[in-house]
Amino acid sequence: MTDIPGFRPLYQQVREMFLRRISDGTWEPGRLLPSEQALAVELGVSQGTVRKALDSLAADNLLERRQGKGTYVAAVTPERSLFQFFRIARPGGERLTPSSGTAKTRVRAATGEERQRLGLSPGTEVIEIERTRAVDDKPIILETIIVARDRFPGLEGGDIPNALYALYQSEYGVNVTAANEELRAQAASTDEAAQLGIAEGTPLLAIDRLAYDLDGKPVEWRRSLCDTRELVYAVTLR
Amino acid sequence: MTDIPGFRPLYQQVREMFLRRISDGTWEPGRLLPSEQALAVELGVSQGTVRKALDSLAADNLLERRQGKGTYVAAVTPERSLFQFFRIARPGGERLTPSSGTAKTRVRAATGEERQRLGLSPGTEVIEIERTRAVDDKPIILETIIVARDRFPGLEGGDIPNALYALYQSEYGVNVTAANEELRAQAASTDEAAQLGIAEGTPLLAIDRLAYDLDGKPVEWRRSLCDTRELVYAVTLR
DNA sequence: TAGTGGTCTAGACCACACA
């Protein structure tokens, strides 16, 4: 590495340089990276140091390594984004993928809470997306999604696909790589019950999600209301 | 390593050997391990290979490495076990630790579902523990815990501490290192409502946890009913 | 000062993919 003050481990500096290249699009999703040896020569460090940086990024799902082929920038495929962030499953652990019904979108000024959660300035407009998601053709989830309009211009007009994060990446260059979720139990309101085809007051699982991009900035606020009479939210603790 | 057929990477074989030593108590919790160099000489591999095995175990919270001091077997301190498995927090993310009320224990034959979940043979007895847990002196969680009696003899008679997993380790040599949880929303029954001091029918968050030991065998089945009107279950996805 | 884990390097060989 040509000239970096040595107060942080080399491999972390290399990691951060690679992270920047992914984040700013120099290395776009799906792209094959140069070989470890080539990167080592370019940066003037040993192959082992490059390897440690690449391994660490692969552990965070940002790169994919394939023996014999090379190292690729992770592409957020629809399946992948669902598998990574969709935690609803059948009791016992079987994973499943929901289908997405038609969505209603509107544009409006951000509320105070939305500005705070998404880190927006006053007066910013947001896009609100409402949709239901179904499993086995039964509506199970009622979803409300909030994103800043200036980050996703035109989103309100287009089709809303099942796997939104793949669209964020391919159309807007926004990589959702992490999220925090907060779960509560709450009773279904009249309106919510009607949309899910259940009785008013039925206990629903409410999931509040804040999704973050590669730079750690909040991208999307999503609230999901789930009918958990036949499905569960599955978590693995280690 | 003197004589191991080479069909798995060396560092994984070393990892498994170390795991066995932790699991069977050869290396008891809190113990200082021999230095990397000493382990490398003992096994006849390079220090780098030992390091890779130790790093991987440290990443799984089974070892603790302290620069300048050495590598220690992770001890399940009460704080640690709570921090690792207790996901209830205040909205916004602040972690908290509950206090534990008095517990009721009983011994009885295992039900079919309990036998299946815990992998028990017919006729096995289980210990059932019921208790409430409080935050800010308000009862928030109603907990039912099921363990096999032959694995925890005498547990039904003693004091039930707040951090049970620390007791499992210190008194019974059982290391809980992983768990699967399934979450649902459901209405409080008359009895549950009374114990939590809330109205019948209040939506509660039901958490079904199966906890596993180092060998991947199920150890405990725990069902927690949480009042989530002021608290949430927090998850980080990556 | 001596001993530990943490970082960095250099080079060897293996397993795999693909032309």
Place this chain on the structure above:
DNA sequence: GTGTGGTCTAGACCACTAA
């Protein structure tokens, strides 16, 4: 066969800890 990542080794120096 050639090139890739995966594994393994050996040795150097650094940062931290404790006597």
